Amino acid sequence: MSKRKPVEETESKASRVEVGAHVDASCGKCKSVTSHIVIAKIDATPTRVECRVCAAVHAYRAPRRVVKTAPTPRAESRTPEAIWQDAMKRARGAAVPYSTRENYAVGARLTHASFGDGVVTRLSSPTVCEVVFETGAVKLLMRELRGT
Numbered sequence: 001m002s003k004r005k006p007v008e009e010t011e012s013k014a015s016r017v018e019v020g021a022h023v024d025a026s027c028g029k030c031k032s033v034t035s036h037i038v039i040a041k042i043d044a045t046p047t048r049v050e051c052r053v054c055a056a057v058h059a060y061r062a063p064r065r066v067v068k069t070a071p072t073p074r075a076e077s078r079t080p081e082a083i084w085q086d087a088m089k090r091a092r093g094a095a096v097p098y099s100t101r102e103n104y105a106v107g108a109r110l111t112h113a114s115f116g117d118g119v120v121t122r123l124s125s126p127t128v129c130e131v132v133f134e135t136g137a138v139k140l141l142m143r144e145l146r147g148t
């Protein structure tokens with residue numbers, strides 16, 4: 001038996017943490033996972049770390065695998081004009097005064113007493129439709145569910 005099995009290689013890198021080593025940790029100040037210098041440790045676990053970005057010294061927090069919540073592909077970065085123009089691309093026909101007794105389809109244009117001109121962009125449920133208004137506002141409005 002000249003060579004032993006390389007069992008020890010399965011040890012994770014985390015078990016080799018040294019004071020002064022660099023580790024990734026979440027920094028409360030940076031509000032993100034940044035590189036930190038280990039200041040103190042217990043066994044293989046860093047206990048105090050110094051953020052290399054903002055120099056804050058704080059307790060070690062293991063970097064969470066930040067599953068970035070996909071930025072909502074919503075209005076945020078879009079101007080009301082862009083939202084409205086986008087909606088208008090799908091618009092069909094002439095605007096009709098909004099009525100809960102109307103069975104709207106996507107692309108239907110309507111005018112609402114309070115919100116103004118709108119376009120139906122989505123049917124949220126059999127009785128609710130999503131309407132984008134010229135102000136960029138998105139409202140859920142009732143619509144009539146008609147049996148065919």
Ligand SMILES: [Zn+2]
Pocket residue numbers: 027028029030031034051052053054055056
């Ligand atoms: Zn920091």
